[in-house]
Every structure is written in C-alpha cells, then in structure tokens.
Amino acid sequence: GRSFLGVLGGEKNSHRDKVFVTHSGDGDMNRYPLRVVRTRDWKYIRNLDPGGEYHSHVDKGTNPETDGRDYFDSWVAKAKTDPAAAAVVRRYHTRPAEELYDLKADPHELKNLAADPAQAGRLKDLRADLDRWMSQQGDRGLETERSLPDPRPGKGKK
Numbered sequence: 001g002r003s004f005l006g007v008l009g010g011e012k013n014s015h016r017d018k019v020f021v022t023h024s025g026d027g028d029m030n031r032y033p034l035r036v037v038r039t040r041d042w043k044y045i046r047n048l049d050p051g052g053e054y055h056s057h058v059d060k061g062t063n064p065e066t067d068g069r070d071y072f073d074s075w076v077a078k079a080k081t082d083p084a085a086a087a088v089v090r091r092y093h094t095r096p097a098e099e100l101y102d103l104k105a106d107p108h109e110l111k112n113l114a115a116d117p118a119q120a121g122r123l124k125d126l127r128a129d130l131d132r133w134m135s136q137q138g139d140r141g142l143e144t145e146r147s148l149p150d151p152r153p154g155k156g157k158k
Helices: 069-079 083-093 117-137 142-147
Strands: 019-023 034-038 042-047 098-102
Touching: 034 117, 042 117, 069 083, 098 117
Parallel strands: none
Antiparallel strands: 019 034, 034 042, 042 098
C-alpha cells in the first residue's frame, strides 16, 4: 500500500486518483452485485447481474416506521398514476449492465452516459481500469459472487 500520512498530516488533500468498490449484499436484502471505479469526476458501475431485481429493507422491510417502507410504499402508490414516479420505482429495482456518470454535471447520478457515443473513450478506459483491478484481486465477477458464503445463513438465499 501507500502511506496515508500526508493526508492525515494536512500536507495533501487527496491520496488516490481512483477508488475501486465492490458490493455483494447481505443475503436476501441489498443484494445487487456490482463493481465500481470512481475518479474525482466520474463513476463507472458494472452491474454483475443486470437481469436481477434489487430489493432492500426500504421496499421489503417489515417495519414501515424504521425501514423506510412508508415512503417507498408512497412512491409505489404514486407510480400507479405518475409516469415520473413509475420511472423512479423502476430505476430502484432494475439496473442496466453498465452505468457511467459525470459527477460534476450530475451529482445525483440521474443521467447514465454509458451509451453516449461522446463518452465511448472514457467508458473504454474506465472498463479497462476496472478489469485490471479485478484481475489483480482475483475477482471473477459473478462467478466470485456465487462462490461467496451466505453472510446470514438461514436468513435468505443469495
């Protein structure tokens, strides 16, 4: 690794150009395997199971007052008559195979630029960065995800 001392001592305000992220989930909830590379201005997300459907305590929880279920249920109700609300609910549950966001122009990550021809070079570079990092980690993507032990045995199946 590299020393973080310069940041802690106030001599530098950053430590890396890129951060790599993995997310696996916790069994039956928050289960949406992905890999990410993020720079200061860009985020590339590779969704390893884009055909899957994402669920969390927000939409599957049993206590509306603590899980956020009350507001999610209000989104679902509004989605029955409001196309914009329906798009929010759909975007919550399903994700494309790849996402690319310009974090300066779109800090809330609402406009996926992965299919934008103007971003093809950037997408290619970030894909290569992520592939290289995954290879260094021995991460085989979905194959790795499927080989992980259940984080909550008896609470649900991955």
